[in-house]
Amino acid sequence: MGAWGPGIFSNDAALDVRETYVGKLKMGATDEEALSFVQSELADYLNDEEDAIDFWLCLSSILFDYGRLTDEVKDKALSIIEKGDDFRWEKYDLKKRAKALSDLKEKLLSTQPERKKISVMKPVVCKYKPGDIFLYKPVFEGSEKKAYHDWFFYILIDEVAVFDTRLEGLGDTYPIIYIKYSDHELSDLSEIDTFGFINTGIRGINEHRIQLYRDGYSGFIKTCRYLGNYDFARTENTYDDSVFIMRPAREIDGVISEYLDKITGN
Numbered sequence: 001m002g003a004w005g006p007g008i009f010s011n012d013a014a015l016d017v018r019e020t021y022v023g024k025l026k027m028g029a030t031d032e033e034a035l036s037f038v039q040s041e042l043a044d045y046l047n048d049e050e051d052a053i054d055f056w057l058c059l060s061s062i063l064f065d066y067g068r069l070t071d072e073v074k075d076k077a078l079s080i081i082e083k084g085d086d087f088r089w090e091k092y093d094l095k096k097r098a099k100a101l102s103d104l105k106e107k108l109l110s111t112q113p114e115r116k117k118i119s120v121m122k123p124v125v126c127k128y129k130p131g132d133i134f135l136y137k138p139v140f141e142g143s144e145k146k147a148y149h150d151w152f153f154y155i156l157i158d159e160v161a162v163f164d165t166r167l168e169g170l171g172d173t174y175p176i177i178y179i180k181y182s183d184h185e186l187s188d189l190s191e192i193d194t195f196g197f198i199n200t201g202i203r204g205i206n207e208h209r210i211q212l213y214r215d216g217y218s219g220f221i222k223t224c225r226y227l228g229n230y231d232f233a234r235t236e237n238t239y240d241d242s243v244f245i246m247r248p249a250r251e252i253d254g255v256i257s258e259y260l261d262k263i264t265g266n
Helices: 012-026 032-041 049-065 070-083 090-109 145-146 189-193 217-222 247-265
Strands: 132-136 152-162 175-184 210-213 223-227 245-248
Touching: 012 032, 012 049, 049 070, 049 090, 070 090, 090 247, 175 247, 189 223, 210 247, 217 247, 245 247
Parallel strands: 210 245
Antiparallel strands: 132 152, 132 223, 152 175, 175 210
């Protein structure tokens, strides 16, 4: 039993049910679709006696709160409450559990609130494509960084991939990038192949790709100047290239600064 207390939501099943059901509503599913999805997606819980209890009790409470409680779910929950589940609890938890069940019963038998409106979340869609190249100007802090102010930095998109940081299944897409640098400005896109790569250095190996994600992404992209598309030469990776270092866009300046400090000895 993945429970840590006698409360209706003090268990793993309850957390999964709430996240899954509310998540589907936020992705634009109808009431019926969201309920059906929860029951099919979390069917394993229904095959276990104790987990099934947690499933129906928490689901009834969630549906009630959102003004979507169906007679079927309500009847299942009330049947469980009437039957009781004392067998699950140590003596010191029995009173707390009885109170939790009594409170839920009272709630389910009361007047259900109006159907709550759900704001549908739209996925972030990266509008750029592999090979797109941007000129980027980092913000370096501190007088010791003055040596970098006249350098030129470039964001190169390697690929675009789904990376859901807000809601699983939403379909947010973000770019996987390389960062290059030079002491002079690019005169022709093909010249980018002669510039050096910024090494992320996070895993201490030859690693250069970073998958950006939501935090600071829109602001970061706005500061980049699009230069064009070119099938630039990728660097050889010495790691599993199906795994990416994921960094919020707001940290890119720090990644660049840390690397430059290493190669210049600052």
